[in-house]
Amino acid sequence: MTRWLSKDEQAVWTRTAAVLELLPAALDGQLVRDEDLTHFEYFVLASLSEAPNRTLRITSLASMTNATLPRISRVLTGLEKKTLVERSECSEDRRAKNVTLTGAGWDKVVKSAPGHVENVRSLVFDQLTPEQVSQLSEIAAQLLKKLDPEGKMFASVG
Numbered sequence: 001m002t003r004w005l006s007k008d009e010q011a012v013w014t015r016t017a018a019v020l021e022l023l024p025a026a027l028d029g030q031l032v033r034d035e036d037l038t039h040f041e042y043f044v045l046a047s048l049s050e051a052p053n054r055t056l057r058i059t060s061l062a063s064m065t066n067a068t069l070p071r072i073s074r075v076l077t078g079l080e081k082k083t084l085v086e087r088s089e090c091s092e093d094r095r096a097k098n099v100t101l102t103g104a105g106w107d108k109v110v111k112s113a114p115g116h117v118e119n120v121r122s123l124v125f126d127q128l129t130p131e132q133v134s135q136l137s138e139i140a141a142q143l144l145k146k147l148d149p150e151g152k153m154f155a156s157v158g
Contacts, residue, residue: 061099
């Protein structure tokens with residue numbers, strides 16, 4: 001039997017769905033305009049910037065960013081062309097490949113971060129009270145328990 005949404009739940013879901021549709025384009029817009037990077041490309045570079053030796057196995061990076069291997073491969077190819085990352089053999093597993101943030105990639109993250117953070121602040125945090133920020137954190141953490149039960153995504157760590 002279908003458990004239909006109540007009128008209040010439907011209103012919440014409609015607003016949440018609108019945010020899920022509008023926010024990615026707003027994040028992409030700023031980064032593409034200012035840094036010639038999509039939000040996903042920035043997310044990949046930022047994830048690498050926080051990894052030990054700025055290096056991750058490609059499969060780990062795909063998992064952390066919720067990307068399929070074909071998607072992460074396409075994105076890495078584009079970032080390699082911009083000399084922001086480089087792939088290499090994995091010394092622990094010959095079948096695996098690593099990806100490393102280059103010096104140019106590090107510089108790109110450092111240059112891109114202030115504008116991205118300001119955009120996130122403007123779009124999200126400046127719209128909320130401190131109490132709402134805390135509530136949003138709790139809500140997101142609760143949803144991630146169901147959506148990412150193994151804690152694979154970067155956001156689920158900690």
